[in-house]
Amino acid sequence: MSTALQRQAAARARAHDAPMPGLFGPLNPPFAGYRGRRVWVIGASYGIGAAIARDLLGRGARVALSARKEALLRAVAGGHGDALVAPLDVTDVASVHAAAKVVERAWGGFDLALVVAGTHIEMRAHLGMTVGGRDVELDAAHWNLARARQLLEVNLHGVLNCVDAILPVLTRQGSGGIGIVSSVAGYVGLPRSLIYGASKAALINFTESLYGDLRPQGIGVYLINPGFVDTPLTQKNRFAMPALMRAEDAARVTLDEIAAGAFEVHYPKRFTRWLKLLRMLPYRLQLAAVRRATGA
Numbered sequence: 174m175s176t177a178l179q180r181q182a183a184a185r186a187r188a189h190d191a192p193m194p195g196l197f198g199p200l201n202p203p204f205a206g207y208r209g210r211r212v213w214v215i216g217a218s219y220g221i222g223a224a225i226a227r228d229l230l231g232r233g234a235r236v237a238l239s240a241r242k243e244a245l246l247r248a249v250a251g252g253h254g255d256a257l258v259a260p261l262d263v264t265d266v267a268s269v270h271a272a273a274k275v276v277e278r279a280w281g282g283f284d285l286a287l288v289v290a291g292t293h294i295e296m297r298a299h300l301g302m303t304v305g306g307r308d309v310e311l312d313a314a315h316w317n318l319a320r321a322r323q324l325l326e327v328n329l330h331g332v333l334n335c336v337d338a339i340l341p342v343l344t345r346q347g348s349g350g351i352g353i354v355s356s357v358a359g360y361v362g363l364p365r366s367l368i369y370g371a372s373k374a375a376l377i378n379f380t381e382s383l384y385g386d387l388r389p390q391g392i393g394v395y396l397i398n399p400g401f402v403d404t405p406l407t408q409k410n411r412f413a414m415p416a417l418m419r420a421e422d423a424a425r426v427t428l429d430e431i432a433a434g435a436f437e438v439h440y441p442k443r444f445t446r447w448l449k450l451l452r453m454l455p456y457r458l459q460l461a462a463v464r465r466a467t468g469a
């Protein structure tokens with residue numbers, strides 16, 4: 174039997190051993206603190222991922238930092254002895270696998286991988302206009318197929334590329350966890366979020382399925398759904414963002430709730446709970462409420 178098949182058989186055997194959560198209690202195995210834990214943060218050069226990486230280093234974890242901009246990753250690592258910089262582009266699967274090898278060679282595996290990398294492009298189903306061969310923006314967020322595909326390349330296919338590198342390590346270990354950052358924009362269709370929201374809805378569904386497959390193998394799966402967080406991504410927004418959070422607070426809540434064994438980490442609760450309620454409404458009420466709340 175090949176080694177890969179042996180590993181799969183061992184994982185399946187372990188699946189029967191891993192105690193599954195009951196009606197109460199955390200959906201993932203809780204763990205006591207991050208000290209000495211090996212955490213790979215993908216999307217750690219700025220924004221929420223950088224705040225998570227800094228927080229982890231402060232909590233005594235060993236942290237591998239990945240994203241495209243190596244100089245920024247090094248600045249976040251700040252020369253810390255427990256930090257490891259492994260640049261990658263999530264849209265380039267070979268670079269993701271190469272970074273995973275760097276992390277594995279240094280640490281022999283990892284306890285948690287957090288896929289934070291993502292991008293945002295506003296888009297509406299409004300048509301632009303071409304004048305003299307040039308694309309004229311009637312609405313800053315008009316429909317553009319090339320930009321839609323670009324966004325999916327990072328937010329959806331990029332995450333799948335990361336999972337392709339993370340999964341073999343976790344499966345071989347039969348322990349550890351993976352967290353995927355989606356967004357509350359994936360709960361319901363929101364204006365200007367035509368493609369961003371779709372990419373995040375896909376990630377929510379994907380992570381739910383991932384939980385069903387990996388949790389029985391003793392592997393933790395975490396779905397992270399932030400509301401509005403003050404980062405370079407949201408600093409481009411031209412509207413008032415309700416319940417805007419600091420990236421440092423988002424990082425703290427994310428790490429605390431993962432350590433407590435949550436499946437879904439969402440914040441700030443005073444905003445996300447309303448959106449959860451909205452998601453449960455019949456479409457007639459939900460669509461009207463979105464229109465009323467956003468004025469779009």
Ligand SMILES: NC(=O)c1ccc[n+]([C@@H]2O[C@H](COP(=O)([O-])OP(=O)(O)OC[C@H]3O[C@@H](n4cnc5c(N)ncnc54)[C@H](OP(=O)(O)O)[C@@H]3O)[C@@H](O)[C@H]2O)c1
Nearest residue numbers: 216218220221240241242262263290291356401402404406
């Ligand atoms: N901020 C919010 O309000 C908010 C709300 C809900 C969900 N989110 C989600 O949270 C995540 C982080 O958001 P943020 O606000 O921190 O965004 P951000 O400030 O724009 O940071 C994005 C991070 O992703 C990395 N990244 C982007 N494209 C990449 C690529 N092709 N390959 C590798 N890394 C890439 C960036 O690094 P490089 O440029 O160096 O590659 C950076 O580290 C995203 O998935 C976002 O959708 C954010």
